[in-house]
Amino acid sequence: MNDLALAWLTRMMMQENAAQALWCSDENALTSLPAAEQWPHKPLLMTNRWDIAQQAERLGFNSRFSDFDFSELSDASLSHVFYRISKEKPVTHHIINQAHRLLMPGGKLFLCGQKSEGIKTYIDKAGKLFGCTASAQKNGTVYSAILDNMLPQNDQRLDDSDYPQLRPINSPQGITIHSKPGLFGWNKIDQGSEFLIQALPALLDQLPQPPKRLLDLGCGYGYLTLMTANLPLEQRVLTDNNAAALHTARRNCELNQITAEIIAADAGDQIQQTFDLILCNPPFHQGFSVDSDLTDKFILSAKRLLAKHGIALFVVNQFIPLERKAREHFRQVNMLAHNSSFKLVTLTH
Ligand SMILES: C[S@@+](CC[C@H](N)C(=O)[O-])C[C@H]1O[C@@H](n2cnc3c(N)ncnc32)[C@H](O)[C@@H]1O
Incomplete structure (x- = not known):
């Protein structure tokens, strides 16, 4: 899949090269990642897709296969979260909420997706949750934003339809x-x-x-x-x-x-x-x-x-x-x- 949103995310991950970073990925993932040795600090990859987790391990990533269960990660423990939005709103809201919990003050959420996928609305909502004014960058039909975590946990949590609950x-x-x-x-x-x-x-x-x-x-x-x-x-x-x-x-x-x-x-x-x-x-x-x-x-x-x-x-x-x-x-x-x-x-x- 040739996905411009993912290309942006990969570039950002390489550029930031952060040690305390998390990459959340569903099926929209791993197009052409550089070899592991060119990437000193690879983010931890959290994915709900078995094939992506396997592929990531082969590429030298540390990966977790789960239904986006972030409970093993402590509050305010990460400096960077990278996420290309998912198809379903509850998944996307769940991950944005969790990113807010996991990021330390001043930590950054890198968010991207296609206009037709509703990325502009997600960027606006995440901006309110994070207490920052996020301006979306446009590249063709792809929008991306870097959101600084300026607010502690608050009642602006996005409605994730109680994501984990059966x-x-x-x-x-x-x-x-x-x-x-x-x-x-x-x-x-x-x-x-x-x-x-x-x-x-x-x-x-x-x-x-x-x-x-x-x-x-x-x-x-x-x-x-x-x-x-x-x-x-x-x-x-x-x-x-x-x-x-x-x-x-x-x-x-x-x-x-x-x-x-x-x-x-x-x-x-x-x-x-x-x-x-x-x-x-x-x-x-x-x-x-x-x-x-x-x-x-x-x-x-x-x-x-x-x-x-x-x-x-x-x-x-x-x-x-x-x-x-x-x-x-x-x-x-x-x-x-x-x-x-x-x-x-x-x-x-
Ligand atoms: C059309 S649904 C059918 C689900 C279920 N069998 C039913 O009848 O309700 C297709 C299923 O294939 C799964 N799927 C998609 N890609 C897959 C893959 N590469 N390997 C195994 N299952 C996959 C999806 O997660 C989904 O659960």
């Missing part, structure tokens, strides 16, 4: 679903996933034998697995790249007394075994942009993780050319059903 959402009868901001479509059930679950019993009826091992690839808060509670499965594995998703999926399995393994991975890359049923509603957005390579990544991992006689069931938006892409890797690719928005596609070796 809360119940409307769930089908008999199951309990909790969710939280920071997760894809966190406060609703995805219509594509619902479509997949409606079609699943008929598909399973046609199989020569019931599947025993389930993989929920890109599990989010675990909806697909939760809806298999009544199947006689022997093993359920849920995996996602997002720390908020993993944390919530674990809690939902506990709440519904489902025994499951929850694994942090980039499209399942940490998983070695194979499965006879893979359920997947793959992402097609990386940060603010549509990323068609993501579909390929999920198809390839389904190929690797699907047992010889297993079946993978994907749901995607109608406009995703899943069948064309999957035919290069699977012997059989069938459209099982479709509606006006989604299609269900089965993949077998």
